[in-house]
Amino acid sequence: MSGLASALLNGLAQGAMIALVALGYTMVYGILKLINFAHSEVFMMGAYAGFFALAGPLAGLPPLAALPLTIVAAMAASSALGVAVERVAYRPILSRGGGGKAVGARITPLVTALGMSVLLQNAAVLAFGARPRSYTRMPINTQLVIFVTAIAVMGALHLLVNHTWMGKAMRALSTNVEAARLMGIRTTRVILFTFAVGSSLAALGAVLYCLDQSQAYATMGQVIGTRAFVAAVLGGIGSIPGAVVGGILLGVVGELTKLTSYSGGQDVLTFVVLIAVLLWKPTGLFGRGGVEKV
Amino acid sequence: MKSRRSILGALALGALLVGCSKSSAPQQGAAPGASAAPAAGEVLVGAYFSLSGEETQFGKDSQEGIVLATDELNAGGGVKGRKVKVIFEDTKSTPQEATNKVRQLIDRSKVVALLGEVASSRSLAGGLIANAAKIPMISPSSTNVEVTRGREFVFRVCFTDDAQGVAAAEFVTKKLGKKKVGLLYLAQDTYSSGLAKTFSEAVKKLGGEIVVEKGYQKGEKNFRTHLDQLMAAKPEIIFVPNYYTDMVPIAQQAKEKNIPGSMFVGGDGWDSEDLLKGAATELEGAYFTNHYAPDVPWENSKRFVAAYHARWKREPSSLAAQAYDSAKLLFDAMGRAKAIEPLAIRDAIAATKGFSGATGTISIDKDRNADKPLVVVQIKGGKFVYHSTVNEKQP
Numbered sequence: 001m002s003g004l005a006s007a008l009l010n011g012l013a014q015g016a017m018i019a020l021v022a023l024g025y026t027m028v029y030g031i032l033k034l035i036n037f038a039h040s041e042v043f044m045m046g047a048y049a050g051f052f053a054l055a056g057p058l059a060g061l062p063p064l065a066a067l068p069l070t071i072v073a074a075m076a077a078s079s080a081l082g083v084a085v086e087r088v089a090y091r092p093i094l095s096r097g098g099g100g101k102a103v104g105a106r107i108t109p110l111v112t113a114l115g116m117s118v119l120l121q122n123a124a125v126l127a128f129g130a131r132p133r134s135y136t137r138m139p140i141n142t143q144l145v146i147f148v149t150a151i152a153v154m155g156a157l158h159l160l161v162n163h164t165w166m167g168k169a170m171r172a173l174s175t176n177v178e179a180a181r182l183m184g185i186r187t188t189r190v191i192l193f194t195f196a197v198g199s200s201l202a203a204l205g206a207v208l209y210c211l212d213q214s215q216a217y218a219t220m221g222q223v224i225g226t227r228a229f230v231a232a233v234l235g236g237i238g239s240i241p242g243a244v245v246g247g248i249l250l251g252v253v254g255e256l257t258k259l260t261s262y263s264g265g266q267d268v269l270t271f272v273v274l275i276a277v278l279l280w281k282p283t284g285l286f287g288r289g290g291v292e293k294v
Numbered sequence: 295m296k297s298r299r300s301i302l303g304a305l306a307l308g309a310l311l312v313g314c315s316k317s318s319a320p321q322q323g324a325a326p327g328a329s330a331a332p333a334a335g336e337v338l339v340g341a342y343f344s345l346s347g348e349e350t351q352f353g354k355d356s357q358e359g360i361v362l363a364t365d366e367l368n369a370g371g372g373v374k375g376r377k378v379k380v381i382f383e384d385t386k387s388t389p390q391e392a393t394n395k396v397r398q399l400i401d402r403s404k405v406v407a408l409l410g411e412v413a414s415s416r417s418l419a420g421g422l423i424a425n426a427a428k429i430p431m432i433s434p435s436s437t438n439v440e441v442t443r444g445r446e447f448v449f450r451v452c453f454t455d456d457a458q459g460v461a462a463a464e465f466v467t468k469k470l471g472k473k474k475v476g477l478l479y480l481a482q483d484t485y486s487s488g489l490a491k492t493f494s495e496a497v498k499k500l501g502g503e504i505v506v507e508k509g510y511q512k513g514e515k516n517f518r519t520h521l522d523q524l525m526a527a528k529p530e531i532i533f534v535p536n537y538y539t540d541m542v543p544i545a546q547q548a549k550e551k552n553i554p555g556s557m558f559v560g561g562d563g564w565d566s567e568d569l570l571k572g573a574a575t576e577l578e579g580a581y582f583t584n585h586y587a588p589d590v591p592w593e594n595s596k597r598f599v600a601a602y603h604a605r606w607k608r609e610p611s612s613l614a615a616q617a618y619d620s621a622k623l624l625f626d627a628m629g630r631a632k633a634i635e636p637l638a639i640r641d642a643i644a645a646t647k648g649f650s651g652a653t654g655t656i657s658i659d660k661d662r663n664a665d666k667p668l669v670v671v672q673i674k675g676g677k678f679v680y681h682s683t684v685n686e687k688q689p
Contacts, residue, residue: 003526007519014516130348132539134572137546213515214543214572223513258519264481264509 007255013143013212015251016150020205021228022235022243023157024082024198030174030238031194033106034090037113039202040225041120042082046203047216048124049077051133063138067145067211074207075200081120082199083192089116091188117221124218132217135210142212149208153201154244160197161240170194174238227254230274236287245285249273337378337634339624340399342410342420347387352412352613356434357382358606359617360409363625366601373628380621385411389419396420400427407431407628407639409620412613414438421448430640434620435585435613437562438484442662447636449643449662451620451651452585455485458561459492459535461668461684462583466531466559467500469670469682470581474505476529478520478544480536481509489535489561505529515543521551529557537563542572549576555673556580565612565671565678574676584671586612586653587680598652612653619651654683 021043028036053073058066089112161167169190172180181187209224210216231250235242250270257269277285341360343353360380368377381403383395392411399405400423408424408431411417417436424431425445433441433450437458442448453461466472475497480486487509494504506527508520521544524532534541541564545555556579564582588599588609598618602610610618626649627642628634646658654667665685672681 003519003522006522010516010518125348131568132542132572134542134568209515214546215515215539217539220513255516255519258508258510259523261507263520263523264479264487264511266511266514 003259007259008252009143011252011255012248013146013251014255015231015248016147017205017209017212017247018224018228018231018251019244019247020150020153020201020208021224022231022247023154023240024202025229025232026235026237026240026243027170027194027198029232030240031170031177031191032090032094032109034094034109035113035229035237036085036090036198037110037225038085038089038116038120039082039198040221040228041117041124042078042085042199042221043202043206043224043228044124044216044218044221045081045120046074046078046199046206047210047220048128048133049203050074050207050210051135051216054136055133059136063140067138067140071204071207074203078203078206079196079200082195082202085116085120086192086195089113091191121218121221128218130218132215135214135216137214138211140211142208146208146212149204153204154240157197157201157240166190166193227270230270234274234277234284236284239284239286242284242286335376337373337376337628338403338405339378339380339621340383340396340403340405340408340410341380342383342385342392342395342399342408342416344387344412344416345382345384347385349387349413352435353384353387355611355613356410356412356617358602359434359610359614359619360621362602362605363618363621365605367622367625373625374634376634378625378628380409381405385416385420387413387416389415392416392420393423396423396431400424400429405429406634406636407624409434409617409624411436414441417441417448417450421445424448428640429636430624430643432620432624432643434616439488445662447640449658449664451623451653451656451664451666452616453666453668454663455488456492457663457685458583458668459489460496462489462533462535462559462561463493463496463500463502465581465583465670465682465684466533467497467502469684470531470559472530473502474528474530475502476524476527476532477504477507478517478524478532478534478536479509480512480540482512483536485563486536490533493533493535510540515540517544517547518551521548521553525551525553531559532557533559535561535563538566538569538572541569541577545573545576545580554579559583562612570673570676570678574673577673578675580673581670581681582673583668583684584612585669586615587669587671587678589680590654590669590683591680592654594650595652595654615652619653619656622651623649623656 024039028034050070054070058069090109093109093112161170169185172185173187173190177187227250231246232243235246253273254266254270257263257266343356344350345353364378364380372378383399385392385395408429410420412435414436417433418441421431421441425447428447430447435452436450437452437455439454439456442450466475477490477494479490497504506524506529508523510520555577558580560582562584565584599610623646627646628639631638631642644658649656657665659665668684670681671678
């Protein structure tokens with residue numbers, strides 16, 4: 001029984017981390033209707049940024065001071081990268097998409113996103129090498145820190161989206177970008193803000209992940225990115241509470257499969273859960289078919 | 295208009311191809327230790343390794359071992375009075391390029407024998423060509439069983455994954471005397487799950503018991519639940535035949551659960567300085583089976599380590615030692631062969647018995663694999679230290 005309890009706790013921590021990354025997918029999709037595949041690479045770059053901050057300038061600091069600074073450094077680096085990806089790769093293509101009427105208006109940005117993902121991953125291999133980098137170990141209960149931080153951040157995000165001017169603007173964009181622009185909202189600024197927030201959440205997830213599971217490596221985005229994307233779809237892509245619930249559900253299910261003798265086929269069971277949920281509710285758990293998405 | 299464009303395209307492509315083949319020509323002389331032009335009477339041997347790309351280090355280590363062996367041979371007068379020249383080609387860490395380069399070495403450079411590769415996927419690709427062209431090939435470090443299977447011209451000087459699984463089982467049950475064994479392996483990986491399978495079969499044959507078995511998924515870095523499940527079955531030892539990259543988080547998370555490093559035994563996938571950098575204290579006392587250790591107490595190995603150190607100013611890796619042995623064994627076979635031509639060399643390699651190499655005494659068995667000792671290495675005081683030998687053939 002204690003095995004089950006500890007697996008559940010592990011799953012909650014793992015799931016909270018996945019949820020942090022899933023939020024990035026869901027926020028961007030909510031506004032641009034674009035699946036930002038480069039998001040997993042932003043996550044990976046956040047892990048590297050944290051690694052270099054922790055191994056370099058912050059090396060001598062006590063863990064309680066170093067940890068917040070590492071997270072801030074990683075969030076800053078990742079949000080800069082996320083914004084750069086939007087400026088360089090998405091905006092020129094989306095602005096030429098003819099408001100969604102042109103043929104391939106959905107496909108072109110999608111392929112661009114995949115291309116950015118491949119580009120960033122290979123750039124990381126070239127720049128940092130294929131060998132995994134081990135994070136400095138910290139004498140803290142990492143799983144507790146992950147869970148508490150993730151819940152606190154998601155609470156803050158809820159406040160941001162529902163109780164600030166910028167949040168209102170984001171919700172307006174998710175309903176109708178053109179109408180929001182007519183209302184005087186500077187849509188490009190809101191989009192950049194969304195990318196920055198989503199990317200910094202990914203970086204937070206990345207640093208927590210590495211503290212817990214020790215390594216940063218160039219292909220790490222693929223593993224966690226896939227799970228986070230599935231979590232976002234499971235919860236109903238575009239829905240913020242959906243991403244949180246989807247992430248935690250995925251984390252717990254994944255951890256519970258490790259208790260069975262099918263532990264090597266964890267993703268098989270994960271995807272069975274995904275398919276089952278989508279058969280029952282095609283828009284995902286919290287998806288509402290196009291209304292009020294962020 | 296359209297057809298004209300395609301003609302132009304074909305022309306451009308042709309020009310590109312010519313350009314490519316020209317530019318690859320000077321590469322032949324670029325290998326360190328090789329002389330500029332093939333003089334008359336020189337014996338040409340081809341070597342294909344990953345000299346660029348993801349596994350550059352594998353290729354560089356192997357090249358250094360082969361260059362050292364070749365220089366030693368030529369300094370001593372060569373083989374049958376002829377100097378040997380090794381032509382190195384780069385596989386760029388891909389099987390496709392291994393195929394191309396082996397073909398090029400055979401057709402253009404007319405080599406009499408081949409040395410290569412480290413990765414089994416590339417040795418499989420290169421071996422297919424070599425076998426069809428009836429040119430003998432020796433792989434220094436590919437452990438996958440399939441590499442030599444059914445290929446009369448393909449040999450290896452390292453042990454196979456099967457032999458390693460059996461040797462690790464012998465070590466665990468006999469030398470350590472542990473009968474209740476746990477197993478943790480990477481489920482989607484041929485190397486890891488294959489080794490786990492041969493190991494568990496051998497343990498059962500030797501009177502041991504696999505009390506718990508856990509596969510994990512590629513990319514998984516959270517092993518706490520796996521470790522809980524393993525420890526719940528109360529094994530005396532846990533065999534983890536994976537790569538060092540996964541072993542670092544496993545060891546660190548085991549430490550959180552106060553599982554001592556001496557609980558773990560691994561395979562040659564652990565052989566990396568990065569394992570020590572990431573988890574030396576966590577794995578203090580752990581063992582793994584390997585091809586070689588720099589401090590093995592064998593005369594030939596000591597001589598090799600000293601010579602390698604003098605030539606390259608660093609410690610040899612096990613890949614370098616195996617590449618050195620593959621070249622030495624080939625030259626030895628050439629000396630014994632009736633003539634220096636592929637068929638005779640093949641027969642001489644197949645007849646090798648009791649060859650003394652840097653990685654132990656090697657005999658080639660009927661399946662063209664090496665019958666040789668395995669080294670057990672222990673992690674001790676933050677270093678890899680020689681512990682003992684399994685399957686010892688030395689008198």
